Amino acid sequence: MKETIIRGECVRGHKIRITREHHYTCPDCGSNLDILYDYSLLKKKVSRSLFRKSGEFSIFRYLEFFPFRFRKEDYSRLQIGWTPLYHASRLASLLHLPSLYIKDDSRQPSGSLKDRAGIMALIHCLETGPKMIIAASTGNAASSLACLSAGLGTGNAVFVPKNIPRAKLAQLRVYGSRVIMVNGNYDSAYELSVRATEKFGWYNRNTGFNPFTREGKKTVSYEIIEQLNWSVPDYIFVPVGDGNIISGVWKGLKDFYYAGLIRKLPRLVAVQSSGSAAVARAFLEKRGIRPVKAGTLADSISVDFPRDGDFALKAIIESDGLAVIVPDKEILQAQKLLACCQGIFIEPSGSAPLAGLMRLLKEKKISGKKSVVLLATGSGLKDIDAVLRGSGPLDRIEPDIREVERIFRKKTRSSDLFA
Ligand SMILES: Cc1ncc(COP(=O)(O)O)c(C=O)c1O
DSSP: OOOOOEEEEETTOOEEEEOSSOOSSOTTTOOOEEEEOOHHHHHHHOOHHHHHHHTOOSGGGGGGGSSSOOOGGGTTTSOOSOOOEEEOHHHHHHHTOSSEEEEEGGGSTTSBTHHHHHHHHHHHHHHHOOSEEEEEOSSHHHHHHHHHHHHHTOEEEEEEETTOOHHHHHHHHHHTOEEEEESSOHHHHHHHHHHHHHHHOOEEOOTTTSTHHHHHHTHHHHHHHHHTTTOOOSEEEEEOSSSHHHHHHHHHHHHHHHTTSOSOOOEEEEEEETTSOHHHHHHHTTSOOOOOOOOOSOGGGOOSSOTTHHHHHHHHHHTTOEEEEEOHHHHHHHHHHHHHHHSOOBOHHHHHHHHHHHHHHHTTSSOTTSOEEEEEOBBGGGOOHHHHHTSOOOOOOOSOHHHHHHHHHSOOOGGGGGO
């Protein structure tokens, strides 16, 4: 990589120059960094038609909004980004909310939005030198890193908690990652990976710690705006664990706004499980982030201490947004609704936005006239145990046509679908 000047600012406002040697947290206060752009320059360089003309349907459509230059041909082996944005017509009529859309990021190479972040960190790693990249993860960031590293042939190791869902573990094994299962939770895996980075000089892709992950995640907002034909929705609902996705969503929207591509900004709604709600609680109680003892079946948003919590809070506040806390039961109901009403099977964490929307509609905090985008962040196939447990009995029969007749004569209540 040509040594480009990358400027950054930490959440407390310290400005720093990001270099090959120093690109993690703020040297002054240790808080997370955000990459800065010269929007007056970008305003002259980008236009709405530029992206269309690129003919590229992946995150590499947005090269002007990346902090460093690289040859995209070297890295575009897998299709990352440009996932579908569906008008959720059946759910829309059920909820009396005509303008309801679902951004389906389960359609990424490793099955989650994390691929947007993983590729940015991986490119930065390869362009700056280290031959080994590592991450601590509740599962998706790790399986993404394993998948993308396999595609590029890069050495990688992942630190995961012992309760990682089996399907995510299977992904790590099949992609050939070095899996380090830590006898503890996500937070202890995270701490250990940072210590390993310091000791062995490996490149670390951890959420929050590495500012380039946000630069990948922000592309989801560019796509939403383009796919809505440059109209800006009223609300975007985002599931929140560490808070890096929501801060990325906000970054992407601000990029387009300050580059003069859109004229208004949506309000962001942070959705958390009641079992892991450090960011939402801080927002609702108008205070700083305090760690919690997390426990939710939505494993991807189960964190004690949100690693990008300050930037997440900033995103909610700056967007004049909202935070909503939902119990796991409502998350599972939302998961079922997404699947049986729209044909989109999303893991519990990625279904939380629908649960949050339903709650806010019920509490009349959002009107049916608003346009809403739900971020569906990861595939339901990544964690099937909860679904199977909650699915009720199966029809088990002998191979006999009379048996088929018998079970179909039983009345099927349509309300069963929404139980
Ligand atoms: C599917 C899915 N949804 C939501 C999240 C939450 O993102 P963040 O931790 O950046 O808030 C994650 C993070 O792992 C995830 O994998």
